[in-house]
Amino acid sequence: MSNFSATERTGSTTPELAGNAALCQIIQQQILAHPLQRIPFSAFMEQALYHQEYGYYSNRARQIGPSGDFFTAPHLGSDFGQLLAKQFVQMWEILGQPQPFTLVEMGAGQGLLATDILRWIKQHHPQCWKYLRYIIVEKATGLVNAQQQQIEKEFGKEIPITWKSLETIASEPIIGCCFSNELVDAFAVHQVVFEQGKLREVYVALHGQQFIEIIDAPSTTALADYFAQLGISPTSSDYPDPYRTEVNLAAQGWLSSVAACLQQGYVLTIDYGYPAARYYNRVRSQGTLQCYYQHSHHNNPYIHVGEQDITTHVNFTALEQTGQQVGLQTIGVTQQSMLLMALGLGDRIAQLGQSDSTDPQEIFARLRQRDALHQLINPMGLGNFGVLFQAKGLDPRMQQQTLHGLDTPISLPL
Ligand SMILES: C[S@@+](CC[C@H](N)C(=O)[O-])C[C@H]1O[C@@H](n2cnc3c(N)ncnc32)[C@H](O)[C@@H]1O
Incomplete structure (x- = not known):
């Protein structure tokens, strides 16, 4: 077991920098409750982003956009949604104009993309509109409220939209398309370090009230399996030692739930990322984790806890490999x-x-x-x-x- 050398990645003792005090206290209690007084980084990140009351995505609906911490494609106007809507209408045609045709948007932010897609299909393709069902899968309840307001503002209550979990959808699998924009980069990841030929994991512990990192044996064998399946070994001599990166195990579970929702149709994933060989390249020896706070970015997740976004790039090869295992065939990457x-x-x-x-x-x-x-x-x-x-x-x-x-x-x- 060792303390990680990158000392700047620790929490702050200054209250203004530390973040949401209630959330910090909850995470501290979780750490203290653990027999080894530490939690995997993924558990820390999950709380920081999605704690029901104080998590970054749960407590503020205005964090995305020009006045927030970062913006996404739907904030640049309706064109992005309209062009995607064109793609969905073609899918409807290829699938033989099913009745109903279902679009499942996962991680819908403030509901802007949904509004743009629905408006365009309603105006330009009344036949498709007639059979359209739109489902949003959203983890943050604060954002569900923002999405409902945004969509009702334009369409009233008389539109074919519902909010569901993937598990509920899977009980009656759909014909259509499950899609997401900048969802997978927002999943909580495990952080790992390859040191002296061994795979190790980053844990979050406490030094007084301050969050610190501890490196120790992995909490799950799934981390080693992940690299074995990719055929990538950052322990080889051409990698720097230590080599730090991250693993998005949640993306694998998510994609397998998505596959279970789909009887016939498509999955469309748009996000920043790389194929595995570029992701786990030896030059990227600190991984891709970034934090966004008021349109500036840095790599310390232990400050502004609950008040900043934490994100990592997406490993598209892993999504393709998982897809193959759960019945999703890759039909194109661009x-x-x-x-x-x-x-x-x-x-x-x-x-x-x-x-x-x-x-x-x-x-x-x-x-x-x-x-x-x-x-x-x-x-x-x-x-x-x-x-x-x-x-x-x-x-x-x-x-x-x-x-x-x-x-x-x-x-x-x-
Ligand atoms: C970076 S934001 C992107 C929002 C929106 N798609 C956009 O382009 O503006 C990530 C979104 O995914 C949601 N999210 C994260 N994990 C999720 C999950 N497992 N299921 C559903 N939504 C999730 C977040 O709450 C948030 O709405």
């Missing part, structure tokens, strides 16, 4: 920029340049929208996000049809 261009974003940018208007307000609105569209495909930002399409239960005719979002002239690997 980047967000390619996905959106294939769905018509380029035409939208071109159209924005084709106005003769001299109205300053209209010109300004067009410039703002053009800037937003460029941000959605920026190769240094959102455009570089990974997009994974998986499918289940498609018949041979359905399998032959290419999804528009994958119909790109250039196919860029992640």
Whole structure:
């Protein structure tokens, strides 16, 4: 057992920096209640983000967006949702226009994406709208309220939307698409360290009131299994020693629950991440964990506890491998920029340049929208996000049809 050398990753004794006092106390009690007076990092992160009352996602509905800590694609306007909606309508057609056709959005934030998708399908595809059921799966109850308000503000109560758990959906599996934007990066992860040829795990313990890290034997064999399955061994001599990274075991459990929800259709996952070989590259010796607080980022999860986002990149290879084990076949991997261009974003940018208007307000609105569209495909930002399409239960005719979002002239690997 050893204290980790990166001493800056400890909690703060300064109350302003420490974070939510009630939450810190709850986590401290959990640590003290444990026989070894420590908890795996994943348990710390789970509480920091999702404690029912004080967790980051549970206690504040306004944390995402320009006035919050970070923003996501739906905050850049309706285009992202509209283009995804086009993709969903094509899925409906490929699946033989099922009645009902179900969209399951997992981790819906403030409900912006849901609103944009529903509005576009209602306006442009009344036939699909007629048979559409929209389900949101959301872990944070504070956000469920925000989503309900956002959606009711536009549609009233008369729309085909419900909030459910994956387990409830699985009892009556759906035909349609289960999708998420920036969900998997928000799961609590195990942190691990490869040291002197051994896999070890990061635990959170206390020094007085302060959170500190302790490195010891793994709490579960699933961590070693994970690297064995990927065929990656960061103990080899070309890796730095110690080599620190993280493992998103929750993503595997989540994907297997998603597969159980799906009778026939697609799973679409959009997020930042890498294939395993790039993720666990020897140069990335501190992992990918980042904390977001008021639009600045750093890598200390033990400050601003409950008041900052904690996130890690997604290992897309692990999602594909888990998918294969649970009956989800990968049908395509691309980047967000390619996905959106294939769905018509380029035409939208071109159209924005084709106005003769001299109205300053209209010109300004067009410039703002053009800037937003460029941000959605920026190769240094959102455009570089990974997009994974998986499918289940498609018949041979359905399998032959290419999804528009994958119909790109250039196919860029992640
Ligand atoms: C980074 S936010 C992204 C929100 C939204 N998709 C967007 O693009 O703005 C992550 C979202 O996933 C939710 N979440 C995290 N884990 C979840 C889980 N296991 N099931 C459902 N929602 C979850 C969070 O509460 C939050 O709404």
